[in-house]
Amino acid sequence: MGLSEAPILFDFEVASSENFTYIPMSVRFNLDRFGLRISLAQWQMLPLEDRKLLARFPVDEDAEIEPNFDHALFEMLRxxxxxxxxxxxxxxxxxxxxxxxxxxxxxxQAELAGLAAPSVARWADLDPFRRYVLAKLSRKPEANHDFIPAMREFGAAG
Structure with a gap:
């Protein structure tokens, strides 16, 4: 599986990423699966075209499918x-x-947002990347402004 033709962004991310000022979920997913961490400042040091390129890497759980994300990131940061x-x-x-x-x-997060949590069956029906995104948006105890739009976009809002 190669790079997608365009950066992988959910509708809810288009505004919140502010033209790649912030790290999109596709890049966060790949950072997490490769065990890499970068700061927002490091991300913002990269040229816009490099940030867009990193957002085109596949979002698949199998790290062997596209092993070049980590190499590309290292080269760009260097x-x-x-x-x-x-x-x-x-x-x-x-x-x-x-x-x-x-x-x-x-x-x-669903409780904080006044939404019903997804049922176990609905959760299981979500593709792994969408489950990752909802979990990532839910990692802090306070409400996340992207959680409700993500739940609605994924059809997971009760």
Whole structure:
């Protein structure tokens, strides 16, 4: 699977990414699956075209499908910021991969938003990337402004 023709953005991200000022979910997904961490400042040091290119990498759980995301990111950061991303060990069994229960953080965000949490069946029907996005948006205890738009876009709002 190669690069998509255009950056992978959900509708709710178009405004919130402010033309790639902020890190899109597709890039966050790939950072997490490769065990890489960059700061917002590092992201913003990259030229816009590089940020758009990173958002075109596949969002598939299989890191072997497109192993060049990490290489591209390293090269871009070395070239434009004279630094490298930080490494971490990715979580082996993140809650978003489970299809037999809705993660507590997602249920909590839904409660904060005044929405019903997705049913276990609806959660299981979401593709892994969408489950990742909802879990990522739910990682903090306070309400996330993108959570309701994401739930609606994914058809997960009760």
């Amino acid at each position: 070239t434009h910021a004279n630094m490298e991303p930080e490494w971490f060990t990715p979580e082996e069994a993140p809650a978003w991969r489970r299809t037999d229960s809705v993660p507590q953080g997602v249920a909590h």
